Amino acid sequence: DAGITQSPRHKVTETGTPVTLRCHQTENHRYMYWYRQDPGHGLRLIHYSYGVKDTDKGEVSDGYSVSRSKTEDFLLTLESATSSQTSVYFCAISTGQVNNEQFFGPGTRLTVL
Amino acid sequence: DQQVKQNSPSLSVQEGRISILNCDYTNSMFDYFLWYKKYPAEGPTFLISISSIKDKNEDGRFTVFLNKSAKHLSLHIVPSQPGDSAVYFCAASDSGAGSYQLTFGKGTKLSVIP
Numbered sequence: 001d002a003g004i005t006q007s008p009r010h011k012v013t014e015t016g017t018p019v020t021l022r023c024h025q026t027e028n029h030r031y032m033y034w035y036r037q038d039p040g041h042g043l044r045l046i047h048y049s050y051g052v053k054d055t056d057k058g059e060v061s062d063g064y065s066v067s068r069s070k071t072e073d074f075l076l077t078l079e080s081a082t083s084s085q086t087s088v089y090f091c092a093i094s095t096g097q098v099n100n101e102q103f104f105g106p107g108t109r110l111t112v113l
Numbered sequence: 114d115q116q117v118k119q120n121s122p123s124l125s126v127q128e129g130r131i132s133i134l135n136c137d138y139t140n141s142m143f144d145y146f147l148w149y150k151k152y153p154a155e156g157p158t159f160l161i162s163i164s165s166i167k168d169k170n171e172d173g174r175f176t177v178f179l180n181k182s183a184k185h186l187s188l189h190i191v192p193s194q195p196g197d198s199a200v201y202f203c204a205a206s207d208s209g210a211g212s213y214q215l216t217f218g219k220g221t222k223l224s225v226i227p
Contacts, residue, residue: 104156
């Protein structure tokens with residue numbers, strides 16, 4: 001299994017509070033991604049990173065920010081959580097080589113009350 | 114606009130029979146396709162992939178077929194086993210885009226009945 005961990009694995013928070021999710025990899029892969037999974041929507045890309053301090057938006061980036069200060073860590077921040085951000089969040093990594101798959105972490109279940 | 118479509122939300126198959134999961138795409142720039150398998154409370158795991166230069170790729174019980182003219186791919190599982198019961202996601206990538214992003218379908222839940 002690819003060395004990807006996510007923390008926390010579960011979190012319950014209240015509307016309006018800031019939340020940060022962490023993804024940590026031990027594979028030294030260049031690319032890291034944040035997805036959310038919701039019933040009826042599959043996996044949707046929030047943000048991705050192609051190197052330290054290099055990030056870009058995905059399909060559903062509104063309300064989220066990211067940071068990558070080290071190769072191994074990719075943080076996803078909800079500045080002011082809303083109930084619509086209740087979801088399961090997955091981090092993924094890839095080497096960035098052409099035709100390489102992404103490897104996924106175990107996920108974080110976030111509930112915003 | 115959904116670029117990768119899995120039109121069957123669920124599929125039930127008897128153990129030992131063939132499971133066929135379908136996926137359609139609309140973006141003609143997609144040239145690499147993947148299937149992921151997901152169990153509850155776990156992250157998706159890579160299953161099999163195919164490049165647009167091929168029309169078939171096989172790995173054990175799993176075979177993926179690609180029909181570029183129809184913008185359609187399918188995953189065949191033969192024989193199906195109860196442990197194959199999971200949600201299967203089809204994904205596509207445009208290797209020329211440089212971001213190596215994957216666009217996912219909504220998934221098909223496969224139930225293999227013993």
